[in-house]
Amino acid sequence: MADIFAYIKHADGVAEDSALELMVAAKKIDPAAKVMAVVTGTGANLDKVCKEMAAVYNAVWKIDNAALAYPNAEVVRKALANVLPADGIVLLSHDTFGMDLGPGLSVKMNSTFVADIVGIEGVDGATLKIIRQEFSGQASTHVTCDISGGTVLNLRPGVFQPDGVKAGGDVVDKSGAAGDLSAKRKYLEMVAAEAGDVDITKSEVLVSVGRGIEDQENIELVFDLAKAMGADVSCSRPIVDAKWLEKARQVGTSGQTVKPKVYMAMGISGSFQHLGGIKGNPFIVAVNKNPKAPIFQVADVGIEANILEFIPALTEAIGNL
Amino acid sequence: MEILVCVKRVPDTSENEITINKGGNDIERDDLVYSVNEWDNYAVEEAIQIVDKVGGSVTVVTVGDSESEEILRREMAMGANNGLLLTDDAFEGSDGKGIATILKAAVGKGKYDLILTGAQADEGAAQVGGMLAAMMDYPYASLVNRIEVGDGKLKVGREIEGGNQEMNEIELPCVLSIQTGINEPRYVGIRGIRKVASVEIPAMGAGDLGLDAGSIGAGAAKVKRVDYFVPDTGEGAEMLTGSTEEIIAKLIEYLKSKGGLK
Ligand SMILES: Cc1cc2nc3c(=O)[nH]c(=O)nc-3n(C[C@H](O)[C@H](O)[C@H](O)COP(=O)(O)OP(=O)(O)OC[C@H]3O[C@@H](n4cnc5c(N)ncnc54)[C@H](O)[C@@H]3O)c2cc1C
Ligand SMILES: Nc1ncnc2c1ncn2[C@@H]1O[C@H](COP(=O)(O)O)[C@@H](O)[C@H]1O
Numbered sequence: 001m002a003d004i005f006a007y008i009k010h011a012d013g014v015a016e017d018s019a020l021e022l023m024v025a026a027k028k029i030d031p032a033a034k035v036m037a038v039v040t041g042t043g044a045n046l047d048k049v050c051k052e053m054a055a056v057y058n059a060v061w062k063i064d065n066a067a068l069a070y071p072n073a074e075v076v077r078k079a080l081a082n083v084l085p086a087d088g089i090v091l092l093s094h095d096t097f098g099m100d101l102g103p104g105l106s107v108k109m110n111s112t113f114v115a116d117i118v119g120i121e122g123v124d125g126a127t128l129k130i131i132r133q134e135f136s137g138q139a140s141t142h143v144t145c146d147i148s149g150g151t152v153l154n155l156r157p158g159v160f161q162p163d164g165v166k167a168g169g170d171v172v173d174k175s176g177a178a179g180d181l182s183a184k185r186k187y188l189e190m191v192a193a194e195a196g197d198v199d200i201t202k203s204e205v206l207v208s209v210g211r212g213i214e215d216q217e218n219i220e221l222v223f224d225l226a227k228a229m230g231a232d233v234s235c236s237r238p239i240v241d242a243k244w245l246e247k248a249r250q251v252g253t254s255g256q257t258v259k260p261k262v263y264m265a266m267g268i269s270g271s272f273q274h275l276g277g278i279k280g281n282p283f284i285v286a287v288n289k290n291p292k293a294p295i296f297q298v299a300d301v302g303i304e305a306n307i308l309e310f311i312p313a314l315t316e317a318i319g320n321l
Numbered sequence: 322m323e324i325l326v327c328v329k330r331v332p333d334t335s336e337n338e339i340t341i342n343k344g345g346n347d348i349e350r351d352d353l354v355y356s357v358n359e360w361d362n363y364a365v366e367e368a369i370q371i372v373d374k375v376g377g378s379v380t381v382v383t384v385g386d387s388e389s390e391e392i393l394r395r396e397m398a399m400g401a402n403n404g405l406l407l408t409d410d411a412f413e414g415s416d417g418k419g420i421a422t423i424l425k426a427a428v429g430k431g432k433y434d435l436i437l438t439g440a441q442a443d444e445g446a447a448q449v450g451g452m453l454a455a456m457m458d459y460p461y462a463s464l465v466n467r468i469e470v471g472d473g474k475l476k477v478g479r480e481i482e483g484g485n486q487e488m489n490e491i492e493l494p495c496v497l498s499i500q501t502g503i504n505e506p507r508y509v510g511i512r513g514i515r516k517v518a519s520v521e522i523p524a525m526g527a528g529d530l531g532l533d534a535g536s537i538g539a540g541a542a543k544v545k546r547v548d549y550f551v552p553d554t555g556e557g558a559e560m561l562t563g564s565t566e567e568i569i570a571k572l573i574e575y576l577k578s579k580g581g582l583k
Contacts, residue, residue, distance in 0.1 A: 072489070074460055096481040099440075099498075100463045103417070103451030112543045113417065115446040129547075134444045135332065138339035139348055140552045146543035184460035184492040188476070193484035205581050211335050229576070230583025241502040247484055254484050254500075262581035269334070283579040285572065286558060290338050301575055302558030303568055310565070317569045318582065 001123070002150065004035045005061070005084055006091045007101075008053055009071070013045035015052055018093035018155075020162035023056055025091055025155050027165060028120040029128065034058045035167065038084070040068040040076055050171045059169040067181040073100035074183040081108040082179035087150045094154035095253070102154045111150030114143060116272075118156050123147070136271050137294035156272055157253075196248020198232055205231035206260045208251055210274075211238040212267015212288065212307050219244055221311045222266065228318040234258065236268045252277040267307045270295030287311075322377035322470070324368040325433040327424055327450070328361040328396055330389045331443035341549040348549060357392040360439025362399075364499040366506040367468060368437055369400040375470055378402040380431065384412055384423050393522055398513035399506070409526035414539025421452035422537055426530035428457060435475075436496045440464050447498070454496035462491055463498040 006022035008015050019037070026035040037053035039046060040063040050060045063079050084090065086109060092098035094116045106113035118140075119131030126148035132141050145151055200206060207226040213219060219239075226233045233249060240250045251258050252274045259280035266287050268274060275298060278284070286299035289306050296302040303310065332339065336354040341347075357365075368379040380403040381396040383389045393404035407423055415423065428436065438450035440463065447463070454461030466486065467478030473493055478486040480500050491497075527534065535541055561568045576582045 073463075077455075096464055096479070099447045100451070100461075100479070103448040104455035104461055107418070107421075107452050107455035113448060113452070114544055115417075115448050131552075132445075134549075135339045135348070136334045136445070138334060139341060139549050141549050142547040144545050144547055184495070185462060186490045188488040188490055191478065191486040191488060193486070205583070229581060231581070237501065243505065250484065253482055254480055256483075262576065262579050264581075283575070283581065284558075285575070285581075291560075292338055292340070296558045296560070297554045299558035301572065302560045303572065304560065305565070305568075313565055314569055314572065317566075317573060321573070321582075 001030050001033055002087045002089055002147070003085065004029060004033045004089045004091060005038050006035060006057065007080070008037050008039045008049060009093060009095070009097060010039065010041065010045075010049040013048035015049050016093070017162075018095070018157055019053065020056065021157070021160040022091045022093065022155065023165060024160040024163055025117075025120060025153075028122075028160070029089065030123060036061050038063070038080065040065070040071065040079055042066050042069045054171050055168055056166050057169060058167045060171040061174045062171050063178050064173070064175040065178050065181060070187045071097060072183065072185060072187045073097060073104075074185040075181050077101055077105050077108060078181050078183065079178045080105060083174050083177045084109065085150075086110065087148070089147060089150065090152045092152065092154050094156050098154045102152050106152040109150055109152065111152055112145050112147065113152045113154075114145050115154045116156050117153055118159050136269055138292060158272075158276060194247060196246045198249065200232055200234045200249055200251070200258050201256050203232040203234070203258065203260050205229060205262045206234045206251075206258060207231045207264045207266065208234040208236070208268060209239060209266050210236040210268030213239070214308065216242070216244045218308060221308070221315070225311050225315045225318075228315045231262075231264070236274050265295050265299065266311060268295055269293050270298060322371060322375050322434045323432060324371065324377060324379050324435045324437065325428060325431065326361065326364050326368050326379060326381050326396070326401065327436070327438045327453075328365065328381050328383050328392055329358045329439070329442045330355050330383065330385055330392045331358045334443070341551060345548045345550060355388075357395060358439050358442045360441060360499060360501055362396075362506045363501050363503050364437040364439050365396045365399055365401055366504045367499055368435075370504060371435075371468065371470060377434075380405060380433075382407060382424065382427055384408070384415070384420050390522055394517050394520070395509060395514065397517045397520065398509045404520075404522040406522055406524040407530070408524050411527045411532075411534050411538045414542055415537050416542035416544040417446055417448040417452055418543070419537045419541055421449050421456055423530065423532065424449070424453050425456045426532050427525065428453070430525075430530065434493050436494070438496065438498045440498045440500045450496050450498040457496070460491050460495045461497070462489055462495070464500045465497045466500045466503045468497070468503075
């Protein structure tokens with residue numbers, strides 16, 4: 001079995017949560033594998049992260065270069081393709097960086113690629129069997145992947161929960177092998193997301209609306225319900241894309257992270273990018289006309305109904321209390 | 322600017338309840354409503370807007386069966402100038418690398434400054450654009466939600482976690498994957514569709530593209546879907562049943578006890 005390499009994302013000298021998740025996934029692929037953390041960056045912050053990871057992984061491969069100060073996937077890809085062995089198993093978190101890096105890295109390493117993995121069944125010879133989802137989580141699949149010539153695997157964030165497993169090893173400086181890191185894409189700057197009128201990250205009760213609301217004029221129904229409940233209104237991404245509500249109300253990985261006591265998901269299917277923004281284990285109520293909607297797997301209470309009828313009826317009943 | 326936009330015909334998940342067939346080897350395809358992948362629509366709109374500003378043309382391309390022609394026509398009704406259907410029995414069963422290999426061959430038959438894909442499609446892979454770019458040795462940026470055209474290069478914004486935007490400068494030619502919300506895709510009416518109904522859309526197969534069978538299709542695929550299945554997800558939600566009044570009464574009790582009513 002080839003060695004496993006986990007690419008560690010970090011900022012300000014601290015590794016992201018996914019750093020521990022990748023170790024859990026690696027052990028699912030092969031409990032006996034040697035698992036290396038690969039950490040790129042530069043200077044004191046890089047050393048801090050390497051030290052943190054040396055307590056967890058079997059070894060840390062450090063790649064220090066000024067060109068890696070900001071994790072530009074085009075530059076990181078070159079470094080990894082030069083440093084890692086061709087038959088290596090590379091693990092990335094399936095976040096906006098992993099999506100940027102993984103597919104191209106697998107081409108440059110001439111290896112296979114599987115995105116958004118939610119389960120690992122194990123290895124049989126040179127074949128890895130894994131679980132994925134398709135159609136926004138409405139169907140699950142088993143997928144086989146040939147890993148004889150190496151592979152790049154993107155793992156869904158939050159699925160492989162850290163279990164405290166710690167190996168511990170040395171930091172190995174691989175900076176000399178990074179090679180030419182010039183790239184045709186240059187990082188310029190970060191533009192912070194705009195703040196809105198409401199701060200849904202502080203709300204205790206959220207009535208959250210998704211594409212199931214069908215029409216802009218129906219959004220009013222949601223505000224009426226929220227008012228009756230004393231709640232704030234949040235939403236899924238398509239509602240913001242359609243410009244029916246402002247971006248600051250979007251719950252999810254590319255929106256806000258909320259921690260309410262009660263979360264009412266109205267006409268929201270329950271994609272992992274949406275659920276990724278709901279933290280603190282709230283009481284989730286889901287109303288959806290599709291009994292197979294993935295949201296029902298994570299909700300506490302589910303109601304199969306047309307929200308265009310259900311929301312006004314609920315608003316009225318609460319008003320009559 | 323000559324722009325190629327890759328588009329895919331997919332089952333519309335907001336319109337369909339997806340169920341798995343008896344054999345567990347596919348989803349039930351009868352009665353499915355298909356449409357162009359949501360992300361691809363934003364990519365086509367963006368391409369049209371760029372060409373409106375700086376000139377050039379937009380070509381939409383898809384790898385699929387004969388039925389995929391309908392989405393090329395739809396995107397041409399939006400304003401794309403040309404369509405290109407890549408279709409061949411030999412393409413069937415391709416994995417992401419296979420699709421990217423076929424698209425690369427098509428790119429080689431034209432002269433494009435900019436190639437756009439959607440951020441992801443029905444399989445949620447988000448892979449074809451990045452693979453195509455690496456195969457072409459073009460620079461790549463994913464999840465783009467802003468494009469400013471410069472001289473021989475673009476300034477692009479990538480939408481990352483928390484809705485923050487990572488600004489980059491990228492040299493042309495390049496491949497970008499487009500995130501939803503970058504624009505507001507225009508509405509396509511019946512009249513628009515009628516206008517392009519009889520336009521001839523060229524089709525190319527493996528032979529026309531100079532592709533050898535060993536690099537594409539099921540035979541070349543090293544990543545394979547084995548089956549579809551219904552996962553054992555534990556209990557899931559407690560489904561409230563009864564008349565609407567009964568359901569609402571139960572729900573209100575829950576909301577009261579959980580602090581959901583103020
Ligand atoms: C990089 C990336 C980041 C993303 N970030 C986010 C994010 O931060 N937040 C986010 O939400 N999404 C995000 N997405 C998008 C995400 O993948 C989904 O596309 C999105 O969450 C779907 O929103 P939805 O559930 O409202 O719509 P859909 O998935 O279309 O679901 C609509 C639901 O409404 C139901 N419905 C329809 N009509 C009715 C009715 N009348 N009554 C009751 N139910 C009805 C349907 O059965 C369906 O389940 C991101 C995607 C990517 C690629
Ligand atoms: N069969 C296909 N034909 C043309 N473009 C495709 C095809 N499959 C995927 N793409 C493009 O690649 C993007 C990402 O899809 P995927 O990598 O499958 O998630 C899509 O939005 C399309 O732009």
